[in-house]
Amino acid sequence: MLRASALFVGVYEPLKQKLLRMFPENLSAFAHLTAGAIGGIAASLIRVPTEVVKQRMQTGQFTSAAGAVRFIAAKEGFKGLYAGYGSFLLRDLPFDAIQFCIYEQIRIGYMAAVNFSSSIIICALTGAITTPLDVIKTRLMVQGSANQYNGIVDCVQTIIKEEGPSALLKGVGPRVLWIGIGGSIFFGVLEGTKRFLAERRPTPSESQPEKVK
Template identity: 45%
Template sequence: MQLLKGIYTGLLPAVLASAPAGAAFFGTYDYLKRVFKQLDPEEKLATFHHMVAAAGGDIAGSAVRVPFEVVKQRLQAGAYTSASQAVKSILASEGVRGLYTGFGSLVIREMPFDLIEFPLYEYLKVVWARHNGDKPLATWQTALCGSAAGGFAAGVTTPLDVVKTRLMLQEQPGKYSGVWDALKKISAEEGVQVLASGIVPRVLWISLGGFIFFGGYEASKQVLSSRIKKQRT
């Protein structure tokens, strides 16, 4: 039981953050996509628009997610025994700002990831659809596009993930003053190779997650779109 408890330490904050953070991200992302579609009906600047939409989604999602992420990281590091204790202690010693420790690094990590993942995902869908005679892609096909895009983005952004974890685990004031300071110190003191720590499992895990995530995302959109059309008719 103790082993299972240790494995699932920090699970509650992660679960609680998932739905609101995801809603904030995709609500912003899809809204901006629609706005850009109206401004550019021929989608000549589609890739750029997808990048901007992803960036906007990141900022909105991170604003919701970071406090939960900080609590999760502190719990997993053994600094606190419960989420409520962690929140109270952080607020008392560091203020609200403490709950947003690593906000900049999370945005900097997530933004490059999503600036790669989402435009690549949208691009792969377009290419596959053209190869398929411009027929709508099946859910499994969009899922494969998401898996490929996610895996590629995961590999490229692994160093930023390492830095984000270091920043969130440190107490205030900490060893690292920011993202670039952490990158320099880790490279100088531990070697550049440390910035690639966990790259293989990260790529594999996010590739699998991308398959499930994007497949579910597109399937959900199709179901909701179908229901909305039925309600309007």
């Protein structure tokens, strides 16, 4: 997932800066939402195949990642590695957009980096809100060629009919805990890296060549 995170940041940061220059200050939230969503789309190209393989292995269908990739590609084709792609975007685009928008708006409001505790709260809250989308995404990804569900709408209807509405919140506790801790570490590393690079960036006077006397 490091590659996916690197791709996300590589798209998000420059796009955010470009959008902030394009839109007035009172629309900064829109810039952050848009950059977060587009960053999520870029990262999904890596995240989705990784998630498909992980989910299949967690349900005991495969014992190795390489074996899972070979089997899925052979039996289901390339599209098998992107099973549930629509539901993945349905979960991750709101997640990335909301999480980064809240994070950036708090930073703007306090004119300082968000601390560890507030990062946990932001990430945990976003994780809780998007849990139903995560449940739908997982069900569609692990069904394989069985085709138990016929798309996102059918998946939601089937879950509610057979298991009740509360089934859409299955795993909310572990998800909130995991995302809260993992997200706070991610933001901490992100801000630390940005400060490190800013400190190493030469000042305008340092970057100018000395005049020949």
